[in-house]
Amino acid sequence: MSLVQKIEDTVVNLLRLAVTRLPKDVKDALKTAYEKEVDETAKTQLKAILDNIMLAEKTERPMCQDTGVIIFYVKVGNEFKELGKLPEILRTATIRATKEIPLRPNAVHPISQKNSGDNTGRYIPYINWEIIQGDFLEITAFPKGGGSENMSRLGMLKPGEGIDGMKKFVIDTVLHAGGQPCPPVILGVGIGGGADIAMKLAKKALLRPITERHEDPEIAKLEQELLEAVNESGIGPMGLGGRTTALGVNIEYAHRHPASYPVGVVVQCWAARRASARIYSDGAVEYLTHEVGEK
Amino acid sequence: MTTYRFKTPVSEEDVRKLRVGDIIYVSGTLVTARDEAHKRALEYYEEGKKLPVDFEGIALYHCGPIVKKVNDEWIAVAAGPTTSTRMDLFEAEFIEKFRVRIIIGKGGMGERTTEACKKYGAVYCAFIGGAAVLAANAIKRIKGVEWLDLGMPEALWIFEVENFGPLTVTIDSHGNNLHREVMSRVEANRDTIYKKLKLKG
Numbered sequence: 470m471s472l473v474q475k476i477e478d479t480v481v482n483l484l485r486l487a488v489t490r491l492p493k494d495v496k497d498a499l500k501t502a503y504e505k506e507v508d509e510t511a512k513t514q515l516k517a518i519l520d521n522i523m524l525a526e527k528t529e530r531p532m533c534q535d536t537g538v539i540i541f542y543v544k545v546g547n548e549f550k551e552l553g554k555l556p557e558i559l560r561t562a563t564i565r566a567t568k569e570i571p572l573r574p575n576a577v578h579p580i581s582q583k584n585s586g587d588n589t590g591r592y593i594p595y596i597n598w599e600i601i602q603g604d605f606l607e608i609t610a611f612p613k614g615g616g617s618e619n620m621s622r623l624g625m626l627k628p629g630e631g632i633d634g635m636k637k638f639v640i641d642t643v644l645h646a647g648g649q650p651c652p653p654v655i656l657g658v659g660i661g662g663g664a665d666i667a668m669k670l671a672k673k674a675l676l677r678p679i680t681e682r683h684e685d686p687e688i689a690k691l692e693q694e695l696l697e698a699v700n701e702s703g704i705g706p707m708g709l710g711g712r713t714t715a716l717g718v719n720i721e722y723a724h725r726h727p728a729s730y731p732v733g734v735v736v737q738c739w740a741a742r743r744a745s746a747r748i749y750s751d752g753a754v755e756y757l758t759h760e761v762g763e764k
Numbered sequence: 765m766t767t768y769r770f771k772t773p774v775s776e777e778d779v780r781k782l783r784v785g786d787i788i789y790v791s792g793t794l795v796t797a798r799d800e801a802h803k804r805a806l807e808y809y810e811e812g813k814k815l816p817v818d819f820e821g822i823a824l825y826h827c828g829p830i831v832k833k834v835n836d837e838w839i840a841v842a843a844g845p846t847t848s849t850r851m852d853l854f855e856a857e858f859i860e861k862f863r864v865r866i867i868i869g870k871g872g873m874g875e876r877t878t879e880a881c882k883k884y885g886a887v888y889c890a891f892i893g894g895a896a897v898l899a900a901n902a903i904k905r906i907k908g909v910e911w912l913d914l915g916m917p918e919a920l921w922i923f924e925v926e927n928f929g930p931l932t933v934t935i936d937s938h939g940n941n942l943h944r945e946v947m948s949r950v951e952a953n954r955d956t957i958y959k960k961l962k963l964k965g
């Protein structure tokens with residue numbers, strides 16, 4: 470098999486893994502939440518979510534009907550062969566996955582309102598690039614649901630408001646969203662940089678497993694503090710009350726302009742789908758988020 | 765909190781037993797309807813035209829399913845609930861005119877619908893947002909489809925279901941609305957959270 474074909478197949482597989490099987494950290498967090506909840510209604514919601522996830526795995530069907538807008542995060546080694554063909558490969562793989570899995574066609578032209586029918590369009594699938602050293606490629610498939618995305622917000626805060634302003638903005642975002650983003654949610658928070666950078670970092674923060682805290686202990690502390698605060702809200706699973714409003718808060722930051730304090734919050738739902746693999750120039754594939762038997 | 769299993773048609777008496785927080789599983793007939801179908805059904809009523817489906821006692825599902833045709837038979841691929849607030853415009857009248865007893869969706873509904881549930885004896889139940897496989901699994905057969913000209917998601921899909929649920933009663937026929945209750949509790953918690961984080965309100 471050619472390397473190009475190998476990459477394409479792997480990407481189709483990543484999309485399939487993402488929509489049919491939640492990564493371990495999210496699944497475990499849902500299980501723990503179910504065990505810890507005392508509210509009967511909340512327990513019922515979490516149990517149903519877990520049952521739905523199991524059933525999706527077993528039947529290899531998408532866990533949610535909204536299979537999201539297709540986003541990729543690609544880290545590519547400077548020595549990786551076929552670098553130039555990657556955009557085309559990711560596009561082809563998306564079209565194939567849409568047919569084969571199937572995924573719901575979710576790419577709509579914003580002016581004509583026409584659905585392209587195959588999850589591709591201008592800038593879609595969206596690809597985030599990062600160049601690294603080496604002869605391998607790391608791809609993350611990140612299908613992002615619309616209901617939770619709609620609750621995401623950007624705040625251009627005053628630098629004088631500082632960290633307190635940031636905390637308040639995160640809390641207010643969650644309270645405003647209520648049950649709409651299909652909680653329990655995961656919050657990606659991006660601080661600093663600029664308007665676009667804060668939002669990008671917020672989404673990128675969602676790639677980190679919720680079991681891992683930020684390497685900077687100050688940020689790690691903030692993540693923990695905000696998670697506990699959000700879970701005091703009483704919104705609960707599906708907004709029907711309970712202790713589990715969020716499963717995790719992941720923060721990422723960039724240095725900021727002295728005059729601005731951007732804060733981005735990207736809301737992720739319980740269907741927190743992501744799947745990653747590393748592909749070497751010799752065609753070897755290593756799955757990073759899911760256990761996959763040799764094919 | 766009690767768990768009930770119902771078979772359609774469901775009577776007013778059955779529904780009146782239910783309280784917010786109860787769990788139900790429904791077997792029998794479930795019909796999907798979104799904005800367009802609600803609108804058309806009420807127009808038909810105005811014009812005195814006969815509806816293709818009798819809604820009395822069945823369960824109404826706010827859902828735009830993904831279905832496919834295999835060997836001449838429709839199969840539900842994914843059938844999770846859609847956001848119910850969009851149907852708030854029509855639901856009170858819909859309950860009054862057609863005596864539907866169980867409404868299923870996600871996110872809850874407003875005051876007018878809550879009033880109609882109380883007045884005519886109906887409940888609104890929340891189903892897990894996104895739980896498409898769980899829903900599809902409970903759908904045993906697609907008995908028919910009407911108004912397909914409205915498009916696949918907007919058509920009236922008539923499902924035969926078995927133990928469709930768990931459905932949490934969040935609006936009962938006694939004027940209780942769990943969504944409203946939770947949101948006012950959440951609002952009250954705002955200050956506690958601010959204080960804990962030492963924030964100014």
Ligand code: SF4
Pocket residue numbers: 533534535536537613614615616617618649650651738739740893894
């Ligand atoms: S918010 Fe998430 S779980 Fe809910 S319907 Fe959308 S994609 Fe599915």
